[in-house]
Amino acid sequence: MKNKKLATFLISMVMVTAVVLTIGLTTAIHPAEDQNVSFNVPVDVEEGTIVYEEQSVRFEPLGEDAVVIIDSNGPDGLSTEVHIYPGNGEDGDIVSGTVQVGEPFTAEVEGLDGRDMNIVFEPVSDGSLSPASYEVGYELTVSSSEKVFSGAPLVVTIVLLAFAVFMLLTVNMNDGKFDERQLAARGEAAMNSFMVSVLCCVAIGLISKGVSSFPLSVYETTMVVAIVAVTTFAILSDINDAYIGIKERRRKMLILTWVMAFASFTGACMIAVGMGFSYDMARTALIVGVCLVLLAIELTVKTIIEKRGDRDEES
Amino acid sequence: MKNLKLKAARAALDMSQQDLADKVGVSRQTINSIEKGDYNPTIKLCIAICKALGKTLDELFWDEM
Incomplete structure (x- = not known):
C-alpha cells in the first residue's frame, strides 16, 4: 500500500515538475523588450538646399539581428535617407533606405554580431517645399533577436514546485x-x-x-x-x-x-x-x-x- | 435495503450513531448510510462494527431471504 502511494506521489510530481519547469524555463529566457525612441529634427529649407543637423541614434548591443521600424511625420516633400550600420561604421552600412512621411519604413538588420547599432538620419527635400523652417518627427521601434534572462520566473517555479510537493504529500498521506x-x-x-x-x-x-x-x-x-x-x-x-x-x-x-x-x-x-x-x-x-x-x-x-x-x- | 438489525443492536446498547461511529473510526453519516442501506461497507468495517456491538457478522449482516 505504501509503495502504491509512493508511486502515485512520484508520478504526479513528475507530471507537475515537467509542466512547471518547461513553462518556467521558457519564460525565464525570453526575447528582449522592444526599444522605442522618438525625436524631432529642425530643417531649414533655403533656395536650392536644406540645412539640418545630422542626427544619429545609437542602440546598445542587440544580439545577432534586429528589426527596425521607422515612422516619420512632417511636411510632404521632405523624405529621409536612413543608414543603419553596426559598431563604429568601419564595415559601412548594412541597411539603407528612404523613409517617406506617413509611411512606416521597416528594415531587417542582419549581421550585427552583438555590436552596437547606429542609425543616421539625413532629411532630403524633393524641391517642392518653399523656403522656411520645418520640423520632422521620427518614431523608432527596435526589436532584437537577443534573449535575456530574468530570475523572477525561476524563483516562482521553485516556489510552485515546493508547493506542489507539499500539496501532493498532504493529499496522499x-x-x-x-x-x-x-x-x-x-x-x-x-x-x-x-x-x-x-x-x-x-x-x-x-x-x-x-x-x-x-x-x-x-x-x-x-x-x-x-x-x-x-x-x-x-x-x-x-x-x-x-x-x-x-x-x-x-x-x-x-x-x-x-x-x-x-x-x-x-x-x-x-x-x-x-x-x-x-x-x-x-x-x-x-x-x-x-x-x-x-x-x-x-x-x-x-x-x-x-x-x-x-x-x-x-x- | 435497510439494515434494521444493525439499528436494533445499536439501540439495544443505548448507543447513538455518533457513539458507534466514534468507536469504529468512521463518520456518523457512514453509520447512517449503512443503516439506511445506502452504502455497502467493506468486510473490514463490518467486522469493526460487529466487534463494537458484540455481535457476529451473521447476526448483523446476513440476510435470510
Whole structure:
C-alpha cells in the first residue's frame, strides 16, 4: 500500500515538475523588450538646399539581428535617407533606405554580431517645399533577436514546485482522516470535477481559436478553471458528507470559507479601485469570491441539515 | 435495503450513531448510510462494527431471504 502511494506521489510530481519547469524555463529566457525612441529634427529649407543637423541614434548591443521600424511625420516633400550600420561604421552600412512621411519604413538588420547599432538620419527635400523652417518627427521601434534572462520566473517555479510537493504529500498521506465511504465519495467527486475542468479547458481552447482576439488572459483562464474545478469537488464531496474529515470541525471550515470569500471580494474591489476592473487579477479575484460564496452557502445549508440529523439521526 | 438489525443492536446498547461511529473510526453519516442501506461497507468495517456491538457478522449482516 505504501509503495502504491509512493508511486502515485512520484508520478504526479513528475507530471507537475515537467509542466512547471518547461513553462518556467521558457519564460525565464525570453526575447528582449522592444526599444522605442522618438525625436524631432529642425530643417531649414533655403533656395536650392536644406540645412539640418545630422542626427544619429545609437542602440546598445542587440544580439545577432534586429528589426527596425521607422515612422516619420512632417511636411510632404521632405523624405529621409536612413543608414543603419553596426559598431563604429568601419564595415559601412548594412541597411539603407528612404523613409517617406506617413509611411512606416521597416528594415531587417542582419549581421550585427552583438555590436552596437547606429542609425543616421539625413532629411532630403524633393524641391517642392518653399523656403522656411520645418520640423520632422521620427518614431523608432527596435526589436532584437537577443534573449535575456530574468530570475523572477525561476524563483516562482521553485516556489510552485515546493508547493506542489507539499500539496501532493498532504493529499496522499491522509491516513485515517476520511473513512472508506468518504474516500469513495471523494473519488467520485474528484472524477466529476476533473471532467468539469477538462471540458472547461477544451471549450475555452476551441472558443479562443474561433475569435481573432480572445478577451481573457492566460492567468485569468487557468485560475478560473482551477477554482471552478476545486469548488465543484468541494460541493460534490460535501453533498455526500465527504468534504469534512472525521475529526475535523465543520464550524471551523464554514467560518474559514466565509472569511476567504469576504477576503476575495475585498481583494477584487481593492485591485479594481487601484487598477480598474478590466485588470485580469480583479476579475479573477471576483470569480474566486463568487465560487467561495457558493461553497459557503452549500456548507451553511448542509450544516443546518447536519444539526437536524445529529438530533434525530435521520439525515 | 435497510439494515434494521444493525439499528436494533445499536439501540439495544443505548448507543447513538455518533457513539458507534466514534468507536469504529468512521463518520456518523457512514453509520447512517449503512443503516439506511445506502452504502455497502467493506468486510473490514463490518467486522469493526460487529466487534463494537458484540455481535457476529451473521447476526448483523446476513440476510435470510
